[in-house]
Amino acid sequence: xxxxxxxxxxxxxxxxxxxxxxxxxxxxxxxxxxxxxxxxxxxxxxxxxxxxxxxxxxxxxxxxxxxxxxxxxxxxxxxxxxxxxxxxxxxxxxxxxxxxxxxxxxxxxxxxxxxxxxxxxxxxxxxxxxxxxxxxxxxxxxxxxxxxxxxxxxxxxxxxxxxxxxxxxxxxxxxxxxxxxxxxxxxxxxxxxxxxxxxxxxxxxxxxxxxxxxxxxxxxxxxxxxxxxxxxxxxxxxxxxxxxxxxxxxxxxxxxxxxxxxxxxxxxxxxxxxxxxxxxxxxxxxxxxxxxxxx
Ligand SMILES: [Zn+2]
Ligand SMILES: [Zn+2]
Numbered sequence: 001x002x003x004x005x006x007x008x009x010x011x012x013x014x015x016x017x018x019x020x021x022x023x024x025x026x027x028x029x030x031x032x033x034x035x036x037x038x039x040x041x042x043x044x045x046x047x048x049x050x051x052x053x054x055x056x057x058x059x060x061x062x063x064x065x066x067x068x069x070x071x072x073x074x075x076x077x078x079x080x081x082x083x084x085x086x087x088x089x090x091x092x093x094x095x096x097x098x099x100x101x102x103x104x105x106x107x108x109x110x111x112x113x114x115x116x117x118x119x120x121x122x123x124x125x126x127x128x129x130x131x132x133x134x135x136x137x138x139x140x141x142x143x144x145x146x147x148x149x150x151x152x153x154x155x156x157x158x159x160x161x162x163x164x165x166x167x168x169x170x171x172x173x174x175x176x177x178x179x180x181x182x183x184x185x186x187x188x189x190x191x192x193x194x195x196x197x198x199x200x201x202x203x204x205x206x207x208x209x210x211x212x213x214x215x216x217x218x219x220x221x222x223x224x225x226x227x228x229x230x231x232x233x234x235x236x237x238x239x240x241x242x243x244x245x246x247x248x249x250x251x252x253x254x255x256x257x258x259x260x261x262x263x264x265x266x267x268x269x270x271x272x273x274x275x276x277x278x279x280x281x282x283x284x285x286x287x288x289x290x291x292x293x294x295x
Pocket of ligand 2: 205
């Protein structure tokens with residue numbers, strides 16, 4: 001029934017969903033030095049009026065003391081690039097997107113403009129264990145996409161950060177990973193309430209019953225629903241805010257044969273699924289190099 005509805009929705013005019021999101025990365029580190037290097041193919045570094053190509057093991061270091069103008073990192077032709085970004089001695093992550101580094105007060109701010117579907121896959125990879133059943137990963141993917149679609153710009157100079165303040169994400173996952181498949185198989189699908197995308201909340205473990213919350217920014221009243229898996233395997237053990245999707249419960253439902261639509265129905269009563277039109281055809285990337293949609 002639900003599947004038939006989705007097919008029908010696909011055939012009629014669909015609302016468009018923004019194709020990229022601007023994610024502030026390494027926000028907890030307050031970096032004063034950042035290093036960027038190519039992941040596979042050469043990358044283009046542009047600062048003020050000058051630009052240079054980095055290839056192989058070459059890297060480019062940005063220090064807060066030296067910088068006044070932003071640094072932009074793209075592929076050779078100005079599109080999304082595969083690159084490593086690191087805080088020397090602390091952290092190194094690989095991203096795919098367009099990177100802007102700018103000084104902000106006494107630290108550097110790094111913002112990756114990333115394909116929304118890659119961001120969704122990254123959230124799934126960071127939030128769920130890869131061996132969780134696929135339908136649970138798909139439910140998480142729809143929740144993450146809905147959040148990005150509904151929550152608007154949550155920071156002054158970028159849309160979302162990479163911590164649980166917004167949605168937790170690390171590097172973009174391997175395109176062969178279950179997280180990527182979950183994003184791909186739910187591409188463009190969001191959870192809606194009263195005709196608008198819902199900034200769907202989720203947490204790790206509800207302890208047996210999720211929590212109700214009437215006053216939310218998007219008007220959705222979260223319901224208190226029973227969670228079989230937590231009742232049986234982790235009664236009373238709560239991790240997170242207990243609102244919306246219970247990640248452990250979702251994995252339990254999926255293991256018992258539920259699909260992602262049934263899981264979302266259970267944890268978000270009164271919502272529906274919408275298939276959004278995408279502005280460009282998103283191609284499943286194969287590493288390396290990553291094939292990327294162009295607007
Ligand atoms: Zn945030
Ligand atoms: Zn639960």
